[in-house]
Amino acid sequence: MTAKVIINSGGGGDSTSLQGFFDITYADLVEVLGPPLKGDGHKVDAEWDLVFPNGIEATIYNYKTGQSYNGPSGVAVEDIRDWHIGGMGNRAVEEVRRLFPNHAILHA
Secondary structure, rough: OOOOEEEEOHHHHOEEEEEEEOOOHHHHHHHHOOEEEEEEOOOOOOEEEOOOOOOOOOOOOEEOHHHHHHHHHHHHHHHOOEEEEOOOOOHHHHHHHHHOOOOOEEEE
């Protein structure tokens, strides 16, 4: 199933900040959102930049848990379960929650 959101392929998530966290498999994210953008090559291994129909922007990304940051001792992107939600405010978290209603999502 693909989410009814625009997946920004241009990596526009630079202007978002941490709004929440959730525990979800990489496979579940890909099932709903499709493949991620590559991360920044340093602290982020995978990222999805989303724009919802109401204009709310959100990013889903790992942070300092993967091999980009930790080298071979880091978690392989396919095994990451600790994901961050970025946005301009708490509404980003609520929009992501609608996409993943069966996963616990915490506000930052």
